[in-house]
């Protein structure tokens with residue numbers, strides 16, 4: 001086998017259906033209503049996406065109270081607690097909810113299990129926006145479990161009536177370890193009705209696992225506050241890659257990382273536009289890593305319809321209310337319950 005430098009390029013990588021939908025929702029809202037359009041929190045956790053939308057007239061705010069009365073606000077892909085909808089109503093805001101339908105699915109599970117008076121153990125990262133939003137659906141019923149090491153401190157009211165749910169962007173392996181320890185403690189623990197860790201998170205981790213052992217260095221394109229991107233570096237290191245780094249932009253790559261490296265793995269988080277990966281590949285080629293081999297772990301074709309309230313207004317204005325491609329929505333795919 002030749003030992004010339006090479007790149008293994010993960011597929012799938014980058015944009016998932018929920019991120020695509022959220023970003024297009026802000027773009028279409030800007031076209032339809034004109035700037036400024038307010039966005040509560042980062043629409044998706046990616047620096048480049050946020051900066052690009054800011055240049056087009058989006059204003060990112062941390063709290064609903066920062067949006068002027070009567071203005072238009074988009075809620076991010078990570079979802080919001082019901083109290084945020086109430087705040088928006090009190091300010092007479094026009095809201096467009098870009099919560100990913102797969103996050104909404106977890107919210108609905110939380111509401112349903114809370115209505116049945118279960119204790120819900122929500123596996124996720126403390127402070128992450130998605131976890132804050134999901135917890136807000138049933139605060140008295142939900143206890144956060146931030147990884148396997150926190151299981152020991154978890155208490156429930158009735159060990160016979162406990163279910164676990166999770167954030168959508170966790171490490172599959174670590175989550176299963178947390179569940180194993182929870183089940184040791186609460187043998188009657190129920191599983192969620194379907195996987196909460198979403199297809200995009202799972203597929204991106206799967207691709208990294210397939211190539212990790214062959215890579216001396218893994219470069220993951222993604223932002224530091226992007227949970228699924230951070231997980232990809234961890235997964236690579238756990239599965240045999242010697243060194244791994246998360247970068248927002250190609251310029252952050254330090255040539256010293258290439259010392260003694262034959263194979264560089266490249267992938268990107270679910271909130272990362274492909275152009276940033278192309279920049280990384282171009283830089284790698286300049287350093288002699290021009291030979292790029294794809295490693296395909298799964299095919300993805302899921303596409304969500306735009307938020308209903310936006311579709312309605314686009315239609316009324318005679319504008320295109322479709323996503324960029326022509327696939328069916330999640331409802332059409334029968335995944336939304």
Ligand code: SF4
Nearest residue numbers: 016018019100168198
């Ligand atoms: S990572 Fe998964 S849950 Fe999050 S926006 Fe993408 S598809 Fe939705």
